[in-house]
Amino acid sequence: MIPGDSFRHDGQPPALTEDERRLVADFTRLYYRHWHHDSRGGSGSVSIGWLGWLAQKCPTDLWTCQEIMVETRPDIIIETGTCLGGSGLFMAHLCDMLGQGQVISVDITRNEGLPEHPRLTYITGDSAAPGVVAEVKARIPAGARVMVILDSDHRAPHVTAELAAYAELVTQGCYLIVEDGVVNGNPVLPEYGPGPLEALHEFVAANPHFVIDRSRQRFLLTMSPDGFLRRVA
Template identity: 35%
Template sequence: MASDIDTKDTTEEMRTAAHRFMAASVEPKYSYNFSWLGRPIIQYPQDIVAMQELIWRTQPDLIIETGIAHGGSLVFSASMLELNAICGGNADASVLGIDIDIRDHNRVEIEKHPLYRRITMIEGSSIDPVIIEQVRAAARGKKSVLICLDSNHTHDHVLAELDAYADLTTVSSYCVVFDTFIEDVPAGSYPDRPWDKGANPKTAVHEWLKAHPEFEIDTSIDDRLLISVAPHGFLKRVR
């Protein structure tokens, strides 16, 4: 029997509800509710699932992540690479994390994790030329590279990270820019941070893409997730 539900109206209703949830989730720090294999991940569950799909689809030899915090995302990426390897993927695939300040207690917990053998960490600014060269050296010769930018969320910093690392993304893989949703929530939602509506990862993405037609926003991911910190942030390299 055909449904009498108007799919378009339902979709718009879902988008509105999702936007309201995202705006309401900022102040209580909803993303801090979750962990992955024992480490706080500071991500929304929907984005975790989306990243699992991308890691399986692209089968990266290397995942580069800016921003480490407690290490949950590094452990997540390492665990996905482990599963890829079990299923016939690259047994030596690894994840490289960069952070300007790796706290001692976080480093200890990450280094004693069973999946640490797939993880390398570099301490320093992700836009420092010395650090950039170390990361680029690690990516040389890799057949498939996936990038995740999730450190300082100011417009200028994200733009600099895109300039530094996005071209390492291999064709058909992704450069994922997190926290683009800052542009979509009310101004002043981050009173203690140097980013806000009008100057954030999404504004950086839109500016950067003007000169980089080799990348496209994969809006199909946004359309499926609805609840995500990275709308317009899933950048697919198409050539």
């Protein structure tokens, strides 16, 4: 399948009234409450099926991921948080259609029966452990365009450690996606404690190489508010 060129991504999220903002937050809470699984240290997301494989993602976020991949054409996609492999497989299939790209997916637990695909490689271990980071780095060919998606343990200290380890691997023009910033009252699970959103805000404030691309939130429903970071330098 040859990707087309009739679609140009230009959409900033619409300017919302206060009432509309409340509506989006209410719907996000409703969505999360109905499809939410385990809330700490791992899943904390919603589940959908991709070709019969469970993916813990919101459909609008997967669509955004697809648009980003088509526009930026990464050679390597690093995903922390494999779970049951659905999101990794989704991206591997997109790579098939784009004719380029490999997915490296890291999880502290290797679940049974993960999907197999020639463009999808699994690494087992703590995504922030130096040995695991070194193993990931060793799989990146020189000159590759790299995209990173952080979707493992969502507690802020772990996300901060992942940002320290993986952000530098992202190539200019490509994306670093920090998933599940909705927790800690943004607007779900107010009791969660500091999570991805708090970690990424601190990271962006200190790191001029990345900007928050809010145009990636134009569908309004996202589990990753402010989580689409573009490397600009």
